[in-house]
Amino acid sequence: MKTLILKIWKLVKWSAIVSGCFVSFGVGFAMYSNDPNRDIPTVITTDMTPTQIETAEAHNAAIEHRRKLAVLKRAEEEESAARVAARSLVLQKELEEAKRAAAGRQAAIERAEAERAATREKRKVELAERAATEKLNPKPVVAPVVATPSNPRKLACGSDNEKAYAQSKAELIIKMQLKSPSSADFPFWDRPIVSAKFNDKTQKCVYTVSGYLDSQNSFGAMVRSDYVAFPIRAEGAWENGGVVLDTRK
Secondary structure (H helix, E strand, C coil): CHHHHHHHHHHHHHHHHHHHHHHHHHHHHHHHCCCCCCCCCCCCCCCCHHHHCCCCCCCCHHHHHHHHHHHHHHHHHHHHHHHHHHHHHHHHHHHCCCCCCCHHHHHHHHHHHHHHHHHHHHHHHHHEEEEEEEEHHCCCCCCCCCCCCCCHHHHEEEEEEEEHHHHHHHHHHHCCCCHHHHCCCCCCCCCCCCEEEEECCEEEEEEEEEEEEEECCCCCCCCEEEEEEEEEEEEEEEEEEEEEEEECC
C-alpha cells in the first residue's frame, strides 16, 4: 500500500514540475513577444563580458533573421498582388473580346434581317407591278377549240371534271418532289390556275397547273414555293409530265 502511495506521489510531483515548466515557457515567450525592445539590436561594447557579447550576438542574429523573413513575406505578397493584377488584366481583355464578338454577331444578325426585309419588300413591289400590268394589259381570251364528236378524248380535254382530276394529280406529282410530303399545304381559297392543251399527234391532253403551296424544308421550317405541274391525260391513265418548283426567298 505504501509503495502505491509513493508511486502516486511521484507521478503528481513530476506532473506539477512539467506543468510548471510549460507555464514558465509560455509566460516567458509571451513576455518576449510583447517586449517593445525585441527588435532593437544590442550594441556590443568592449566592457561586456563574453556571456553578454554572446547573448547580444544571438539577439542581433534573431533580429536579422526576423527582418529577412519580413522582407521575404513582403516580396511574396507583392508578387502575389502582381499575379492577381495580371490575371485581372487578362480576364478583362477576354471579356472585352467576348463583348466585341457578341456585338459583331448581333450586327450580322441585324444586317441579315434587314436584307431579308428588303427582299420581301422588293418581292411585294414586283408582285404589285405585275398585278397592275396584268390589269392594264389583260391576256386575250382564247376561244376554246370545239372538238368533233368523233374524238371523245379531245372533247373531254379541258372539261371541269378533268381539270379537277388534273389538279389532284398535280398535287401528287408535287408531293413526290418535296422533302416532307406530309407537310404540304395547298391553299383552299386561292385555287391554282389550270389550263389544258390537246396534242393531236400523241392524242394526249397536257394540263398546266400553276399555283403555290407551303411545306417544310430540310430544316423543318415552313417555306412557300411557287409551282408549275404538267399532268398528262392519256388513254385510260394519267402520266407525270414533270414539275417546276421555285422556293420564295
